Amino acid sequence: MKDLKVGILGATGAVGRQMLTVLEERQFPVEELRLFAGSRSKGSRISCFGKEWLVEETDPERFRGLDLLLGAAENDIAMKYLPLAAEMGVQVVDNSSAYRLDPEVPLVIPEINPEDVGRTKGIIANPNCATIIALTAVGALHRYARIRRMIVSTYQAVSGAGKDGIDELLNEVSALSQGQKPEPKVFQYQIAYNLIPQIGGFNELLYSSEEMKMQNEGRKMLHDEKLLVNCTCVRVPIIRSHSESITLEFEREISPEKARELLAEAPGVKLWDEPNEGKYPMPLLTSDQDLVYVGRIRRDLSAPKELYDRSLSLFCCADQVRKGAATNAVQIAELLFR
Amino acid sequence: MKDLKVGILGATGAVGRQMLTVLEERQFPVEELRLFAGSRSKGSRISCFGKEWLVEETDPERFRGLDLLLGAAENDIAMKYLPLAAEMGVQVVDNSSAYRLDPEVPLVIPEINPEDVGRTKGIIANPNCATIIALTAVGALHRYARIRRMIVSTYQAVSGAGKDGIDELLNEVSALSQGQKPEPKVFQYQIAYNLIPQIGGFNELLYSSEEMKMQNEGRKMLHDEKLLVNCTCVRVPIIRSHSESITLEFEREISPEKARELLAEAPGVKLWDEPNEGKYPMPLLTSDQDLVYVGRIRRDLSAPKELYDRSLSLFCCADQVRKGAATNAVQIAELLFR
Numbered sequence: 001m002k003d004l005k006v007g008i009l010g011a012t013g014a015v016g017r018q019m020l021t022v023l024e025e026r027q028f029p030v031e032e033l034r035l036f037a038g039s040r041s042k043g044s045r046i047s048c049f050g051k052e053w054l055v056e057e058t059d060p061e062r063f064r065g066l067d068l069l070l071g072a073a074e075n076d077i078a079m080k081y082l083p084l085a086a087e088m089g090v091q092v093v094d095n096s097s098a099y100r101l102d103p104e105v106p107l108v109i110p111e112i113n114p115e116d117v118g119r120t121k122g123i124i125a126n127p128n129c130a131t132i133i134a135l136t137a138v139g140a141l142h143r144y145a146r147i148r149r150m151i152v153s154t155y156q157a158v159s160g161a162g163k164d165g166i167d168e169l170l171n172e173v174s175a176l177s178q179g180q181k182p183e184p185k186v187f188q189y190q191i192a193y194n195l196i197p198q199i200g201g202f203n204e205l206l207y208s209s210e211e212m213k214m215q216n217e218g219r220k221m222l223h224d225e226k227l228l229v230n231c232t233c234v235r236v237p238i239i240r241s242h243s244e245s246i247t248l249e250f251e252r253e254i255s256p257e258k259a260r261e262l263l264a265e266a267p268g269v270k271l272w273d274e275p276n277e278g279k280y281p282m283p284l285l286t287s288d289q290d291l292v293y294v295g296r297i298r299r300d301l302s303a304p305k306e307l308y309d310r311s312l313s314l315f316c317c318a319d320q321v322r323k324g325a326a327t328n329a330v331q332i333a334e335l336l337f338r
Numbered sequence: 339m340k341d342l343k344v345g346i347l348g349a350t351g352a353v354g355r356q357m358l359t360v361l362e363e364r365q366f367p368v369e370e371l372r373l374f375a376g377s378r379s380k381g382s383r384i385s386c387f388g389k390e391w392l393v394e395e396t397d398p399e400r401f402r403g404l405d406l407l408l409g410a411a412e413n414d415i416a417m418k419y420l421p422l423a424a425e426m427g428v429q430v431v432d433n434s435s436a437y438r439l440d441p442e443v444p445l446v447i448p449e450i451n452p453e454d455v456g457r458t459k460g461i462i463a464n465p466n467c468a469t470i471i472a473l474t475a476v477g478a479l480h481r482y483a484r485i486r487r488m489i490v491s492t493y494q495a496v497s498g499a500g501k502d503g504i505d506e507l508l509n510e511v512s513a514l515s516q517g518q519k520p521e522p523k524v525f526q527y528q529i530a531y532n533l534i535p536q537i538g539g540f541n542e543l544l545y546s547s548e549e550m551k552m553q554n555e556g557r558k559m560l561h562d563e564k565l566l567v568n569c570t571c572v573r574v575p576i577i578r579s580h581s582e583s584i585t586l587e588f589e590r591e592i593s594p595e596k597a598r599e600l601l602a603e604a605p606g607v608k609l610w611d612e613p614n615e616g617k618y619p620m621p622l623l624t625s626d627q628d629l630v631y632v633g634r635i636r637r638d639l640s641a642p643k644e645l646y647d648r649s650l651s652l653f654c655c656a657d658q659v660r661k662g663a664a665t666n667a668v669q670i671a672e673l674l675f676r
Contacts, residue, residue, distance in 0.1 A: 149640045153491035153583035155533055155572065173511055193577050194622040195493055197634055197653045202613045206594070206636040215639060230640035230651060232583040234493065237575055239531050245491035245570040245583075256544070275540045284532040296535055298544040301553060302487045302568035313568060315535045 003031035004337060007066045007090070009081060010073030011035035011046065011055060014162040015095055018326035019070050020048045026330060029337075034062055060084040068333055071095055072326075086122030091336055093124050093329045100125040101216055110331040111268040112139045113221045117335045124332055127221065128213040129324030130154050130233065134244050135218060136292040136323065137316035140266035141259055142222060145250035145310070149228040152214055155236045155243040156199060157283065159321050161186050166239055173237075187235060196235040208233055241283035242324060243317040247300050253309045256297045263294050268323070273297050281317035290327045292318040341369035342675060345404045345428070347419060348411030349373035349384065350393060352500040353433055356664035357408050358386045364668060367675075372400055398422040406671055409433055410664075424460030429674055431462050431667045438463040439554055448669040449606040450477045451559045455673045462670055465559065466551040467662030468492050468571065472582050473556060474630040474661065475654035478604035479597055480560060483588035483648070487566040490552055493574045493581040494537060495621065497659050499524050504577055511575075525573060534573040546571055579621035580662060581655040585638050591647045594635045601632050606661070611635050619655035628665045630656040 006023070010016045016037075023030060030049055036058040037044075044055045056062060058077070063069060063085040071078050071094035078096035086092050099105040106116040107125045112135050117124060127135075134152060141147065158165035164186045172182035172192035182190045189196055200209030215229035263271045272279050273295035281293035296315035303311035318324060344361070348354045350373075361368060368387055374396040375382075383390045394400060396415070401407060401423040409416050409432035416434035424430050437443040444454040445463045450473050455462060465473075472490060479485065496503035502524045510520035510530035520528045527534055538547030553567035601609045610617050611633035619631035634653035641649035656662060 149642070151489050151585050151638075151640050153570075155493070155574065174515065177512065177515075188616055189620060190622055193575070194620055195574065195576060195581055196620060197581075197583075197618050198613060198616070205639070206613055206634070207639065208613075228640040228642065230585060230638050232491075232634065232651060232653060234581075234583065234653075236493065236533065237531070238533060243533055243535075243572075245535075245572065247489050247568060275536060275544055275546075278526055278536070280535050282527060282532055282534060284528055296544070296570065300489075300568050301543070301545065302489050302566040304487070304566065313570060315570060315572075 003029045004067040005032045005034070005065055006030050007034040007036060007063060007069040009036045009058065009069060009071045010077065012037040012041040012044065013072055014159060014321055015325045016072035018321045019072055019329060020046065022322065022326045022330045024048055026334070028330060028333065034066065036062070063088055063090055066090045068093070068337070070329055070333070082123055092122055093126060093332045095126040095325055095329055097128065097213070099123050100127060101220065107217060107220050108332050109135055109221060109328060110335055111136050111266070114335055117332065126325065126329045126332065127217045128210070129160060129320040130156060130210065130242050130244065131214050131217045132324050132328050133242055133292055133316060133318045133320065134214060134246060135221060136268045136318070137294045137314065138246065138248060140262040140269070141248065141250070141254060141312070144258070144262055145252040145254040147222070147227065147248055148251055149249035150218070150230070151247040152229065152231045153245045154231065154233045155238065156233060157238040157240050157242055157320060158191060158235065159240045160199070160235070160242070169237055169239065191235060191237050193237060195237070197232065199233040199235055238283050240287040240319055240321060241317055242320045243281065243283060243315065245315055247313045248311065249303070249307055250310045254312065255309070256299060256312060259297050259312055268292055269294055271295070281315055283317060286317045287319050288322070289319060290323050292316055292323060341367045342405040343370045343372070343403055344368050345372040345374060345401060345407040347374045347396065347407060347409045348415065350375040350379040350382065351410055352497060352659055353663045354410035356659045357410055357667060358384065360660065360664045360668045362386055364672070366668060366671065372404065374400070401426055401428055404428045406431070406675070408667055408671070420461055430460055431464060431670045433464040433663050433667055435466065435551070437461050438465060439558065445555060445558050446670050447473055447559060447666060448673055449474050449604070452673055455670065464663065464667045464670065465555045466548070467498060467658040468494060468548065468580050468582065469552050469555045470662050470666050471580055471630055471654060471656045471658065472552060472584060473559060474606045474656070475632045475652065476584065476586060478600040478607070479586065479588070479592060479650070482596070482600055483590040483592040485565065485586055486589055487587035488556070488568070489585040490567065490569045491583045492569065492571045493576065494571060495576040495578050495580055495658060496529060496573065497578045498537070498573070498580070507575055507577065529573060529575050531575060533575070535570065537571040537573055576621050578625040578657055578659060579655055580658045581619065581621060581653065583653050585651045586649065587641070587645055588648045592650065593647070594637060594650060597635050597650055606630055607632055609633070619653055621655060624655045625657050626660070627657060628661050630654055630661060
């Protein structure tokens with residue numbers, strides 16, 4: 001693979017910085033980096049691949065000549081700039097939610113639907129973090145027994161709201177320890193020692209936007225418009241790594257033993273399922289690495305008799321800044337260029 | 339109601355102390371208090387009902403003459419002492435799990451199955467905290483449409499492990515802020531900024547003891563041996579108040595609007611369900627009060643077509659030391675003596 005000219009839009013945010021680390025760790029063949037950010041960050045420098053790179057204010061003219069542009073910005077910035085890059089022939093991989101459901105735009109988890117990368121017309125979308133983690137966890141089970149129904153409750157870290165989210169949690173903890181009252185800005189309410197069952201706005205059925213992503217993006221990536229997904233998304237006072245409690249109904253029989261056998265071999269997954277030995281997924285284990293830990297695999301005791309052999313529950317956990325965002329985007333780039 | 343001689347076994351623990359506060363708040367007619375604890379606490383004094391009461395080392399002879407003994411001790415202590423009190427004719431209400439599934443012992447949530455109190459032979463059991471909260475939340479829906487299946491994921495506060503659990507979380511947060519490594523004693527792993535999907539030991543199906551309580555105690559209190567319950571219990575870094583994400587399947591049709599109408603009138607429940615106004619249950623709202631907050635009521639999008647009108651999801655939250663333990667026990671005593 002030839003050395004590439006790579007741009008990052010939103011290079012100074014939590015996901016942008018993580019993308020740089022992941023590119024370096026995975027020895028992605030970078031010849032030149034162009035780091036784009038808002039005017040506030042202009043002129044700052046970031047070390048990567050043994051060099052210092054200047055952060056530039058975003059200017060679409062500077063997209064010219066890039067092989068790859070990684071999008072790590074919010075939807076409005078993504079929609080303003082990424083189509084311009086795509087028109088110039090730059091391959092774009094975007095982490096925002098702006099293009100995920102566009103039928104012209106592939107939405108890809110390399111372990112789940114790598115074949116969809118081929119359909120690209122310039123932009124490829126990186127899925128929602130909680131969706132990446134859930135689908136990577138259950139992908140091998142789906143290929144074996146086909147998932148019909150998923151009931152998911154999430155435990156989502158504050159890093160989902162970027163560096164500001166992490167700062168807010170730590171500042172609140174510190175304020176409370178000094179007897180001061182926290183003043184939330186990033187989250188709707190105090191998040192220290194609290195949880196918030198809202199991530200995003202609500203639709204007419206009173207599901208939050210984050211909750212609907214699991215169904216909408218899941219259907220697109222599994223190529224199954226009938227997939228039934230019920231999700232409850234909850235922000236919890238954890239710094240990094242999202243956890244998810246998932247109950248699954250399949251079309252065909254599958255046992256916990258078979259599920260373990262499949263997940264032991266599944267790409268991107270670490271089977272961590274010996275509860276009697278204290279082995280189950282936890283944020284403490286899964287932060288700052290790339291695998292989705294899966295454990296607590298068991299029969300669904302609530303399944304009606306006729307579904308008992310086709311139902312499972314499990315618990316999974318992964319770093320949402322890495323596999324839930326930056327690593328998945330870089331993996332997509334590897335699929336494209338390797 | 340005549341003034342009563344009331345004992346508390348385990349009076350110096352988190353639940354025992356909360357029982358004293360609740361007795362006082364609810365103006366329970368106490369003539370005399372006898373506070374029992376281990377030898378470590380002997381001789382300490384606790385203020386309540388405008389007097390100071392001496393803490394005594396537990397001595398069954400001192401149960402004699404009591405009208406009511408509230409049990410707030412661990413199973414081994416409960417099993418050692420409570421039958422002796424019952425034999426002496428003392429009415430016992432026990433918060434441990436030792437007698438909950440004993441067919442001779444009523445297991446009661448006053449809002450759900452008050453009629454079962456009548457079956458007592460001396461000991462009445464107070465249910466598990468997460469079970470009390472879930473069943474209080476869904477009781478009115480069950481009476482209307484009859485629950486067949488419950489899928490529950492919990493977010494359980496460290497107060498479930500008593501004062502030691504709270505201290506451990508706060509000490510870990512403090513240690514981490516000083517760059518020190520936490521040394522967990524109460525929980526299996528660090529709980530600060532982490533979560534642990536294990537509460538209690540695992541059975542042969544790999545469900546934890548806490549998870550099985552929801553099914554076993556739920557079946558007993560709803561008098562339905564066929565009730566199907568799947569529970570995933572998770573400890574989270576929250577000080578007080580357990581939260582639960584619950585998906586329900588009913589025998590008869592029930593809409594979110596009907597559920598809201600029923601819960602607005604349900605005893606022990608506070609309907610808090612205007613998500614677009616930021617109204618949904620959270621630990622921050624529900625700690626140090628007695629109601630179970632219920633919100634995020636909506637159709638279950640994962641329900642197959644034939645079950646869509648008979649399925650709901652909701653989120654509930656309540657103070658586990660109060661309604662999940664002390665308050666429920668005192669409410670049982672009120673049923674017995676009022």
